[in-house]
Structure formats: structure tokens, C-alpha cells
Amino acid sequence: MNKTIRIGTRDSELALWQAKTVQAQLEKIGYKTELVPVKSTGDLVLDQPLYEMGITGIFTKTLDVAMLNGTVDIAVHSMKDVPTHLPKGIVQTAVLPRATSTDILVTKGDFDPEQPSTIATGSLRRKAQWLNRYPNHTVVNLRGNVNTRLQKLQDNDWQGAIFAKAGLERINVLPDNFESLDWMIPAPAQGAMVIVALEKDAFSREATSKLNNTEADICTYIERSFLQKLEGGCTAPIGALATCIDDTIQFKGVLFSLDGQTKLEVAKQCSKSDYKTLGTNCAEEILNTGGKELMKVIKSEMEK
Structure with missing residues (x-):
């Protein structure tokens, strides 16, 4: 050594x-x-x-x-x-060992999603999922490290900004005003x-x-296999989450259009011993039920 x-x-x-x-x-x-x-x-x-x-x-x-x-x-x-x-x-x-994969919305206090709101994120995945749920909201771009993004939220007239909870917890900057977005499918391998x-x-x-860590290795392998099969080198609004429960692995994957209006999703489970093909099989199901066409549209819009 x-x-x-x-x-x-x-x-x-x-x-x-x-x-x-x-x-x-x-x-x-x-x-x-x-x-x-x-x-x-x-x-x-x-x-x-x-x-x-x-x-x-x-x-x-x-x-x-x-x-x-x-x-x-x-x-x-x-x-x-x-x-x-x-x-x-x-x-x-x-x-x-994996931390939480949850996305959170950091706000400035009371937040009413029924009201027209401006939400900040630099992620296509978060933007698409947010607009799918709240089509009357505006989503603006947000870049920088965690501390920079938190400061930008305070400095701008936005109602909230979306973060990965794990990142804020790791450096002890998780604010009091946040909501867990349990409905949002995280990025593959988030956390x-x-x-x-x-x-x-x-x-x-x-x-x-x-x-x-074997469990984290297996779950992230599945999620990244799903991403790799779908993406084909194109950045797209893709979410994936694999969870180990005893000897069973549960998986959920999503692909959205850039504007969030179209949502394709898949949910499957398998035994731990069969995990190698789970992500790829789920991606193929998405591709065969409208995903191929949607990825072409996304690629075309990204190139504009």
C-alpha cells in the first residue's frame, strides 16, 4: 500500500x-x-x-x-x-451506499401550486415533469452549484426551485421551506x-x-441501462428508479416530451437474480409504445 x-x-x-x-x-x-x-x-x-x-x-x-x-x-x-x-x-x-433519490421544491414560504407560478430548474427532466403536472406554470433555467442556485432563488422573483434533496443534505444547506416531490421520478442514479x-x-x-455497495450498484445499473437504451446520445427528459425490496427489484421509468404534455411510463419488477435485463427491457417497451417517435421529436427540437 x-x-x-x-x-x-x-x-x-x-x-x-x-x-x-x-x-x-x-x-x-x-x-x-x-x-x-x-x-x-x-x-x-x-x-x-x-x-x-x-x-x-x-x-x-x-x-x-x-x-x-x-x-x-x-x-x-x-x-x-x-x-x-x-x-x-x-x-x-x-x-x-445511496442517499435519498428524492427531488424537492425549495420555496420562499407559503406555496400554492394552484396559482400561476415561476419555478426554476436547469434539468429537462424536472421541467417536463413539472409542466406535466402544472401546465399553467412557467419554468425558468437555473444553473450553478448548490449554494449559487439557492442564492439565485432568493434574488429572483420565483416561487420555488427544484433540487436533489441528497445534495443539500450532504453539505448541510437544506432549508426549512421545502416540499418533497414524491411524484417526480428522479434522474437515473440520482443520490x-x-x-x-x-x-x-x-x-x-x-x-x-x-x-x-451491491444494492446501490444493482439499482443504478438498471436505471442507467434504461437511460442508455432510450437516449442514444440525445439528452431527453428521462426518469428512472429501481428499488430493492428483499429479493425483488421494483422499477419505474418515464419519458416525457420537452413540454411535458406527453408522458410514457413503464413499471415492472423482477427477482434480484434477473436484474441485468430489466432496464433494457423496460426501455424497449417504452420505445415500442411511442418512444421511438417521441425521441425523434425531442432530438429534432434540441437541434433547433
Whole structure:
């Protein structure tokens, strides 16, 4: 255990929290580590919605390059930010125990959804689901790290903004005024943290694999398989959630039109031993019941 494992991370407060969590767990089992923070394009360009920037894995690409050029040994990511196809030479080594996958609406106090409202989010998935439920509302773009987005909510004339609850809890900034959006299907792998390493780096792969949580690994695999089959390289309003209950896995997946008016959904369950094909099979069901046509429309609208 002489090698020091260099942990690459974005330098936002939440990303550093995640990297330090992995650092503490590795050091607890006897490994030496060093944090190497870097800025990503996604952190530097804040005036444009992510989907308009046309880059897959905008928060992970900089760390991918750092790993491939030998600057860092491993990287820690919010798993929902990671493309379903990893770059050649980089492999997933561990999924940590998953936090809550719930989305929440942070408000400024009393919120009446029956009234015309302006809600902020930078996510196509959240926007589409919100407009599906509240078509009379306006949804505006919101970018930046967690603290920046919370401040923007206070500085603007919006009634609320949508966040992943796990992120706010991790850095202790969960406000008093929030509502859990239990009806909203989360992003695939939301609430999960993933570690990636170079395929040829056997030392780092073995070390980090010791942190893998089997249940989180299985559930996120199903959700990301669903996403990968549906997406085909196109960003789209897709939600997916797999849950382990004893030896059974329950899954729910959704695909929305960009305006939220069209909703395609699937719900299935299987035994834990059959999990490998669940996500793909559910995606195929969506594609065969209107999903292919809807994805074409989404791709066309995104290219405008």
C-alpha cells in the first residue's frame, strides 16, 4: 500500500464533500490518498442550459482527461452526471451506499401550486415533469452549484426551485421551506456516488472496489441501462428508479416530451437474480409504445 491514490474531484463544495467521503473511507482501510481538485466546463459556463452546450458528461470530461493524462488516479462523481458510456480506458469500480433519490421544491414560504407560478430548474427532466403536472406554470433555467442556485432563488422573483434533496443534505444547506416531490421520478442514479479508475491501474481498481455497495450498484445499473437504451446520445427528459425490496427489484421509468404534455411510463419488477435485463427491457417497451417517435421529436427540437 505504498502508492498514494490521487483523487480527482470538481472543486464545488458538494463535489469536495463527495471526494473527502471516499478519501476517509480509503484511508480507514489503510490506503494513502491525496485530493486533486479541478474546474470543469460545467462549473465555468453558468449562463447556458447544460443541454444547449452539446457536451455529454460536461461535469466529468475534465476529470476523464486528468485521469487519462496521469494527473489523477481515480475520480469521484455524482453518478447522475456520468455518461452511460465511459471513455475508453476508464472503468467504474464502486458505487457507494445511496442517499435519498428524492427531488424537492425549495420555496420562499407559503406555496400554492394552484396559482400561476415561476419555478426554476436547469434539468429537462424536472421541467417536463413539472409542466406535466402544472401546465399553467412557467419554468425558468437555473444553473450553478448548490449554494449559487439557492442564492439565485432568493434574488429572483420565483416561487420555488427544484433540487436533489441528497445534495443539500450532504453539505448541510437544506432549508426549512421545502416540499418533497414524491411524484417526480428522479434522474437515473440520482443520490448515488460513483468511483472510476483507469482500467490498467489494478492497484486503484482493487482499492476502490472494496467500497462498492451491491444494492446501490444493482439499482443504478438498471436505471442507467434504461437511460442508455432510450437516449442514444440525445439528452431527453428521462426518469428512472429501481428499488430493492428483499429479493425483488421494483422499477419505474418515464419519458416525457420537452413540454411535458406527453408522458410514457413503464413499471415492472423482477427477482434480484434477473436484474441485468430489466432496464433494457423496460426501455424497449417504452420505445415500442411511442418512444421511438417521441425521441425523434425531442432530438429534432434540441437541434433547433
